[in-house]
Amino acid sequence: MVREFNESQPIYRQLRDRVVAMMLDGGLKEGDPLPSVRQVAAELTVNPLTVLKGYQELVDEELIEKRRGLGMFVKAGASKLLLKAEREKFLTEEWPRVYAMVQRLGLSAEELLRVGAKAAKKGALEL
Numbered sequence: 001m002v003r004e005f006n007e008s009q010p011i012y013r014q015l016r017d018r019v020v021a022m023m024l025d026g027g028l029k030e031g032d033p034l035p036s037v038r039q040v041a042a043e044l045t046v047n048p049l050t051v052l053k054g055y056q057e058l059v060d061e062e063l064i065e066k067r068r069g070l071g072m073f074v075k076a077g078a079s080k081l082l083l084k085a086e087r088e089k090f091l092t093e094e095w096p097r098v099y100a101m102v103q104r105l106g107l108s109a110e111e112l113l114r115v116g117a118k119a120a121k122k123g124a125l126e127l
Contacts, residue, residue, distance in 0.1 A: 011046055015054030023063070023074060023082055030079060034064060034072045
């Protein structure tokens with residue numbers, strides 16, 4: 001996990017979002033264990049309660065489950081549920097702002113697709 005945090009939202013929320021990104025990117029699959037609270041806290045030099053709070057949000061969202069004595073694991077069906085929720089969040093919260101900016105700048109769909117394809121190709125080469 002990336003060690004840097006921004007000040008725009010609480011650290012526990014940023015931790016939650018990082019785990020979500022790992023799930024969406026395929027880094028964490030259904031049934032995979034999450035790193036332990038202590039391990040993440042030590043690695044990122046944050047309070048273990050902060051990590052636990054971030055994990056608890058994922059439990060509350062039914063994306064991960066606690067297994068007593070074993071740790072926390074990505075739940076079966078979590079990827080599908082997460083993708084649906086994140087798409088909805090993007091379409092209702094982020095897309096309207098992006099669309100308004102596209103309109104203000106007078107960008108065409110063709111231009112956006114061309115630049116996006118170029119950026120995706122460049123990103124693939126860097127991996």
